[in-house]
Amino acid sequence: MILMKPRFFIISAISATFLFIACKKSADNNPNPDPVAAVLNLPATPFNYANITQPAYLNAPNILGQINTPPGNPITDNGATLGRVLFYDKNLSINNTIACASCHKQANAFSDPDAKSLGFNGGLTGRNSMSLIDAKYYPNGRFFWDQRAATLEDQTLAPIQDLVEMGMTLPQLETKLKNLAYYPSLFTKAFGDATITSNRVSLALSQYVRSIVSFQSKYDAGRSTFPAAPAPPPNVNFPNFTAQENRGKEIFLTPQNACAACHGSETFTAPQEKNNGLDLVTIDRGFGSVVNNTNLDATFKVTTLRNVELTAPYMHDGRFTTLEQVVEHYSSGVKNHPNLSPQLRLPGGQPRLANLTAADKAALVAFLKTLTDVTILTDVKYSNPFK
Ligand code: HEC
Ligand code: HEC
Incomplete structure (x- = not known):
């Protein structure tokens, strides 16, 4: 094999540069370049955003x-x-x-x-x-x-x-x-x-x-095996779930654990702002400052839990880094903030703690992960x- 002499290498590098500049110039001089195609990869027919077929x-x-x-x-x-x-x-x-x-x-x-x-x-x-x-x-x-x-x-x-x-x-x-x-x-x-x-x-x-x-998660695959209405009761197993995921689903949907009372319906959201007992006193006024109403201090949007496995860290201030920490909050950490939402209060007014066993906490996390939709x-x- 013949090694390139340094001088020859420099000459070829210089001529390659000239060739590149020449080509670029002729592209710049093109009288009719498509300005969209020049910078963007877009399909000739737009993608379908308007009429997505959902379950x-x-x-x-x-x-x-x-x-x-x-x-x-x-x-x-x-x-x-x-x-x-x-x-x-x-x-x-x-x-x-x-x-x-x-x-x-x-x-x-x-x-x-x-x-x-x-x-x-x-x-x-x-x-x-x-x-x-x-x-x-x-x-x-x-x-x-x-x-x-x-x-x-x-x-x-x-x-x-x-x-x-x-x-x-x-x-x-x-x-x-x-x-x-x-x-x-x-x-x-x-x-x-x-x-x-x-x-x-x-x-x-x-x-x-x-x-x-999002409608292509493991949850959706399981939910699709049942009629649209009425929704299957909490203790009815999804055929594609593991035993642990089915247990987690049951915990999530069972009223006394309250998750679905706020993260309800198939989109896992609430109708409006809530306080989920993160702190005993107000640190961030949240919606309260927007409407200037102290009764709504420290209430926040209840975002969807779909894909929650991928959206760490959690809560408005990103205080929890794992879903295990989030579940521990609901199991043992809900604080008695004056504006704590009723879904997280016992009839006597005290914070409702889910008090889950280690196995049930793991099951709840496993269920939350069935909401992951990698297609998105x-x-x-x-x-x-x-x-
Ligand atoms: C009173 C209504 C309410 C109940 C009941 C409730 N949550 Fe929440 N949840 C919220 C609110 C409000 C937030 C956002 C709070 C914030 O950031 O200040 C939230 C946040 C979360 C988040 C983090 C979302 C993110 O993107 O950061 C997860 C996960 C979660 N909740 C799971 C659960 C589980 C599991 C249960 C049942 C054990 C539950 N929630 C019960 C209201 C509720
Ligand atoms: C520098 C980071 C940053 C950029 C850039 C940014 N966002 Fe955000 N976005 C955030 C943060 C942080 C929040 C939450 C802020 C809050 O609630 O106070 C947010 C919240 C949102 C929300 C609210 C979601 C909900 O469920 O309420 C939407 C929608 C959004 N952004 C869309 C956009 C769009 C569209 C753009 C570009 C025009 C954009 N963002 C640019 C950081 C960013």
Whole structure:
């Protein structure tokens, strides 16, 4: 084998560089480049976001009644596609370093493994990032742990303007997006013309977020073997579950353990904010400060438990790192906060402790893990479209 002489190597490296520059120039001079195809991997026909076929028990009237989609912003395939591009676009932050996806990572069920997330300027968020799965099913339609956003449409513009998260003003956002060649055609497909407004950004982002729904977990495979209604009673076993998972399901659904009283229905959410006894006194006022009502201090959104295995750390402040710690909280640690929700109180008013055996705690954790839906973690239609 002949080794390349150093001089020859330098000459070939230089000519390769020239060849590269020449090719790049001819690509730049191309009179008709497709600005979308130049930076984005999008399918010719958009993915299906609008008409996802879900199991019958997710189309039951009580579940449909939970949906918070406003009449003016139904999901369309092109609208959610635009939302997906915006969600992954770092241009939404003032210094082009942070996208929504930086703190809502697909691999972590659209949450962040860090207790507090890093913003554009190295600052930390005040609370733990939230999973976006099944956002559309939160019945009162309010968003953030403290429910300060009255709608998802209000929520989606908040991180862009947040001084820690993305640091933009809405006029800056509009100017910036207008100067990006790939947006006019995406806005045209989504809204009928190329006008770029922050309101349209909010609508498209909300469509994308609402399209992220989970129905392919082990729980769903088991639930699908029963009629949509009535739901099978707590002690009826799912054929695909282990004995331990079935025991955990029974504990979760049995009224005196209260889990399903708050994380109820097939979407594992509550209708509205609750206090689950994390602290004896108020540390974070939560919804109480939003509505200026001390009777609601330290109440927080009851997020879905779907995919909870993948969304650690847990609670609004990320205080628990494992599901075992969460279960221990409900088994022995519920505190008598004045606003502790009634579902976690005994008839005499004392906190309701589940007092589970070690085996039952492990079973409850095993059940929570049956809510994991790995299809969402790799589904291309929710993934980063940038090349
Ligand atoms: C720097 C990290 C960060 C960025 C960037 C970020 N988020 Fe968040 N997100 C969070 C945190 C933290 C929370 C919870 C904050 C709270 O409740 O006070 C949150 C909450 C949310 C919620 C509420 C979910 C619920 O169930 O109530 C939605 C929806 C959301 N973000 C969507 C987005 C979108 C869309 C973008 C991009 C425009 C975005 N986020 C950018 C960190 C981030
Ligand atoms: C009174 C209503 C209520 C009951 C009953 C309840 N929870 Fe919760 N749960 C909440 C609230 C509220 C939060 C969020 C609290 C916060 O962050 O301040 C939560 C959070 C969680 C989380 C963490 C979610 C996340 O993404 O961080 C898990 C897991 C959980 N609960 C499991 C259970 C289990 C298991 C039971 C039964 C043993 C149970 N819950 C009973 C209201 C309740």
